Amino acid sequence: MSETADIVVIGGGVIGSSVVYHLAKLLDPSARIVLCERGPVAGATSGACMGHLMVTPDTAQDYALTKTSVELWARMNEEVGGFDYNPTGALYLAETDEDQEMFAVLHKQFADNGDRADVLDNKQLREIEPGLAADVPGALYYPGDGVVLPMLACGAMLRGARKLNPNVVVRPHCAVTGFEREGDRVVGVVTEHGVIATDTVINACGVWAPDLSERLGEKRLPIYPRAGNLAITGHHVSPIRTQLLEISYLRFAHAASEIDPTSVDSDKGGHAVNMQPQRNGGCLIGSTRQFCGMDKEINRELLQRSLLRAERYAPGVAAAPIVRTWVGLRPYSIDNHPLIGPWDPVDGFYIAAGHEGLGISMAPITGLLIAQQIAGVETEIDVTPYLPSRFVA
Ligand SMILES: Cc1cc2nc3c(=O)[nH]c(=O)nc-3n(C[C@H](O)[C@H](O)[C@H](O)COP(=O)(O)OP(=O)(O)OC[C@H]3O[C@@H](n4cnc5c(N)ncnc54)[C@H](O)[C@@H]3O)c2cc1C
Numbered sequence: 287m288s289e290t291a292d293i294v295v296i297g298g299g300v301i302g303s304s305v306v307y308h309l310a311k312l313l314d315p316s317a318r319i320v321l322c323e324r325g326p327v328a329g330a331t332s333g334a335c336m337g338h339l340m341v342t343p344d345t346a347q348d349y350a351l352t353k354t355s356v357e358l359w360a361r362m363n364e365e366v367g368g369f370d371y372n373p374t375g376a377l378y379l380a381e382t383d384e385d386q387e388m389f390a391v392l393h394k395q396f397a398d399n400g401d402r403a404d405v406l407d408n409k410q411l412r413e414i415e416p417g418l419a420a421d422v423p424g425a426l427y428y429p430g431d432g433v434v435l436p437m438l439a440c441g442a443m444l445r446g447a448r449k450l451n452p453n454v455v456v457r458p459h460c461a462v463t464g465f466e467r468e469g470d471r472v473v474g475v476v477t478e479h480g481v482i483a484t485d486t487v488i489n490a491c492g493v494w495a496p497d498l499s500e501r502l503g504e505k506r507l508p509i510y511p512r513a514g515n516l517a518i519t520g521h522h523v524s525p526i527r528t529q530l531l532e533i534s535y536l537r538f539a540h541a542a543s544e545i546d547p548t549s550v551d552s553d554k555g556g557h558a559v560n561m562q563p564q565r566n567g568g569c570l571i572g573s574t575r576q577f578c579g580m581d582k583e584i585n586r587e588l589l590q591r592s593l594l595r596a597e598r599y600a601p602g603v604a605a606a607p608i609v610r611t612w613v614g615l616r617p618y619s620i621d622n623h624p625l626i627g628p629w630d631p632v633d634g635f636y637i638a639a640g641h642e643g644l645g646i647s648m649a650p651i652t653g654l655l656i657a658q659q660i661a662g663v664e665t666e667i668d669v670t671p672y673l674p675s676r677f678v679a
Contacts, residue, residue, distance in 0.1 A: 288480050288481055288483075289320075289480070289482050289483070290318070290482065290483040290484065291318045291319065291320040291455075291482050291483070291484045292313075292317045292318050292319065292484065292486065293309060293317065293318075293319045293320070293484065293486040293487070293488070293660065294319075294320050294321075294322060294475045294482055294484045294486070294487050294488070295309075295319065295320070295321045295322070295487075295488045295490055296321075296322050296323075296462050296475070296487065296488065296489055296490060296491055296498060297322075297323060297489070297490035297491040297492060297494075297495075297639075298321055298322075298323030298325075298326075298327040298328065298329075298440065298444075298456070298458060299328060299330055299331060299332035299333075299440065299490065299492055299645075300328070300332040300436050300439060300440055300645055300646055300649040301332075301490040301492065301638050301639065301641065301645060301649055301652055301653070302321060302323070302488070302490035302491075302638070303321075303327065303328075303332075303439070303440040303441075303443040303444050303447075303649075303653075304443055304649040304650055304652060304653030304654075305488050305490055305638055305652070305653045305656050305657065306319055306321050306443065306444060306447045306454060306456075306653075307362075307366075307443040307444070307446055307447045307653055308650070308653035308654045308656070308657035309447070309653075309656075309657045309660065310446075310447035310448075310450040310451040310454055311447075311450055311657070312654075312657040312658065312661050312663075313451070313657070313660075313661060315450065315451040315452065315453065316453060317451065317453060318453040318455070319447070319451065319453065319454045319455070320454075320455045320457060320482060320484075321444070321454070321455065321456045321457060322457050322460045322461070322462050322475065322477055322482075323456075323457065323458045323459070323460065324459065324460065324461030324462070324478075325458065325459065326458050326459070327440050327441060327444065327456070327458055328436065328437040328440035328441065330492060330493075330494075330615075331492050331493065331614050331615055331616065331617065331645070332436050332437065332440055332492075332645070332646070333436070333437040333440075334516070334612055334613065334614030334615075335436055335514070335516075335614045335616075335645075335646060336516065336560060336562055336570055336572050336573060336646075337370075337433050337434040337435055337436045337439075337562065337570075337646050338376070338431065338433060338529050338531070338560065338562060338646070338647070339355075339356045339359050339431055339432040339433065339434060339646065339647050340352060340356070340376065340431055340644060340647045341353045341356050341401075341428065341430050341431055341647075342644070343392070343395035343396045343398070343399050343401065344395060344536075346398075346399060347668075347671050349395075349399040349401075350667045350668075351648060351651055351667060351672075352644065352647055352648060352651075353399070353401070353430070354651050354666060354667055355647055355648050355649070355650045355651035355652075356430060356431065356432065356647060358650030358651060358654065359371065359432065359434060359650055360373065360432070361650075362439075362442075362443070362446070362650060365446060366442045366443065366445065366446035367442065368438060368441075368442040368445075369434045369435050369436075369438040369439035369442045370433070370434060370435040370438060370564075370565045371432060371433075371434050372432055372433045372434070372563075372565065373431075373432040374431070374432055374433055374527065374528045374529045374563070375427060375428060375429040375430070375431055375432075375528055375529070376427070376428045376431035376528065376529045376530070376531065377406075377411070377414070377415065377425045377426070377427055377528045377529070377530050377531075378392065378425055378426040378427075378428070378531060378532070378533040378535075378536075379418075379422060379425050379530055379531065379532050379533060379599055380422075380423055380424055380425065380426075380532075380533050381422070381423070381532070381598075385532070385533050385534055386423060386424065388533045388534075388536070388537075389405045389424070389426045389533065390405075392426055392428075392533065392536070393405060393426060396428065401430065402429070403426050403427060403428040403429075404426070404427045405424065405425075405426050405427075406424050406425045406426070406427055407423075407424050408420075408421075408422065408423055408424055410424075411424055411425045414427070414527075414528065415526055415527060415528060415530070415600075417525035417526055417527075417600050417601075417602050418526070418599055418600055419598065419599060419600070419601055422599060426533065427528075431529055432529070433529050433562050433563070434646065435564075435565070436646050439646075439649075443653075444456050457477075457479075460477050460478065460479055461477065461478045462475055462476065462477050462498065462501075463476050463477065463478055463501070464476040464501050465487070465501060465502045465503075466481065466483075467502070467503065467632070470631065470632060470633055471485065471632070471633040471634055472484075472485065472486075472487050472502070472632055472633065472634045472635045473485060475487055484634075485633075485634045486634045486636070486660060487634060487635050487636065488636045488637070488638055488656060489502075489629075489635070489636065489637050489638070489639060490638045490639060491639060492509075492615075492617040492639055492645075493509065493510075493511040493580070493615045493616075493617045495507050495509050495617065495625075495637060495639035495640065496508075496509050499629070499637075502629075502632060502635060504629065504631060504632065507619075507625065507637065507639070507640070507674070507677065508619060508620035508621075508677055509617050509618065509619050509620075509625075509639055509640045510547035510548065510577060510617075510618050510620070511577070511578075511579060511580055511615035511616070511617070511618070512543075512547065512575055512576065512577055512615065512616040512617075512618040512642060512643075513555075513574070513575070513576045513577075513578050513581065513582070513585070513613050513614070513615055513616075514572055514573040514574055514575060514576075514613065514614050514615075514616060514643070515572070515573065515574045515584055515585055515588055515589040515592065515611065515612075515613050516570065516571065516572045516573060516589075516611065516612055516613070516614065517570075517571045517572075517589060517592070517593060517608045517610070517611045518564070518568050518569070518570045518571070518608070518609060518610050518611075519568045519569045519571070519603065519606035519607060519608055519609065520568060520606060520607045520609045521566050521567045521568050522567060522568070522605075522606045522607075523567050524563040524564065524567055524568060524569040524606075525569065525600045525601075525602030525603055525606075526561055526563050526569060526600050527563055528563070529560075529561075529562055529563075530559075530560070530561040530562075530599065530600070531558070531559065531560040531561070532558045532559050532560075532595065532599075534558050535558035535559075535560060538556055538557075538558040538575065539558065539575065539643055543577070543618065543622070545577060546577075547577045547618060547620070548577075549577075550577050550578050550579045550581075553576050553577040553578065554576070555574055555575060555576030555578075555585060555588045556574065556575055556576070556588075557573070557574040557575070557588055557591050557592045557595070558573075558595075559571070559572075559573075559592055559595035559596050559599065560572045560573050561596055561599070561600065561603075568606075568609075569596075569600075569603060569606065571592060571593060571596045571603070572592060573592065573643075574588040574589060574591075574592055575616075575643075576588065577618075580615065582612075582613040582615065583613070584611055584612070584613055585613075589611060593608070616641075616642045616643050616645075617639055617640050617641060617642060617645070618640070618642045619639075619640030619641075619642065620677075621676070622642060623640070623671060623672060624638075624639065624640045624641045624642075624645075624648060624652060624672055625637045625638070625639055625640045625672065625673075625674040625677070626638055626652050626655050626656060626669060626672040626673070626674075627655070627656070627659055627669055627672060627673040627674055627675070628659065628673075628674070628675075629674050629675075629678075630674075630675045630678050631678060636656055636659070636660070637674045638652050638653075638656050651666065651667070654666055655667070655669050655672070
């Protein structure tokens, strides 16, 4: 095979799929866009995760990124649909006094961004979620979050892209093995089936993005796998209706890690419960965090701790059989922010990776920002904090 493409996107997870969709929306339909995925579409992290669409208000910058993206999910649901979009809102649950103090902090963060969240007492909470334990003291309800089924979303975005642009080519089982360069420019992508001549490439390879950059002859990107154990119940009626998470999840998950991601033996892992009702009636339960390299063995002890927390909040979960457990690898970037934009040392080479535990939430804005940068138009939000150039030294 020897062919040419205007753009080659590498990686058929949620990020690569969104990049293809937004390129198809923004560029002229004559543009030939080829997606190379070495396995099946959504066969890696994006098929082994939860689908919480989460707005994070910690800083104005995080809020702009996640809020815009979650709104784009709602728009994509209108445009393409077919991925179990469910705008449930999110309930942040408290157990301890310390947890409850965080309600005020989170409430203020949303308010500072001009948004709204409501602090609920025990009675108000149980009106919304009658399946919760009677002694859960309260919750903070944020109406702007939602849930999707990510593996369906990848396929839906790619189908949507092909409707907009018949020159979109999706090539599963096509591993990229290297690149062709002329000096500081990329001029081709070498795949196991042949070379694709192109001057624009997007590396959307999640935890493998550093490997691809090395194959380009560049230094490894500072992205490390951070494992998460998940369990799902059978198609019994879920005891919950809303996306639920312990408020302590925010401390645990969204701060930059205090653990060195390269010293995999020292991380004993941690957990904070996150529960998602599924359209089919099941309940998806997560999630743990641990740096243990590319190891995808279930950590039974950590997972068990998550399940016990889930039962503590929603006792009905205990009656539903767990039908599947698995591990996914989050692409954690060393400063806990994704890399979205050109890799300056090589003309035409872009990176869209490193979204850790928010890649589903951030997929639409990531795809849009990459497409806008390639098209040379003004970006939806300020992309400066996410430019990969912060790691060019
Ligand atoms: C347990 C868990 C729970 C999570 N829950 C949530 C959540 O509720 N909400 C949220 O927003 N996010 C969540 N996330 C995070 C989210 O899943 C990830 O951030 C996101 O899936 C990353 O997508 P990606 O496209 O970058 O990576 P991937 O889905 O891994 O896609 C990268 C693709 O690149 C391909 N690839 C690699 N090398 C090559 C090559 N040489 N040639 C061709 N293709 C290649 C791989 O096969 C893979 O398919 C969770 C993650 C985990 C693990």
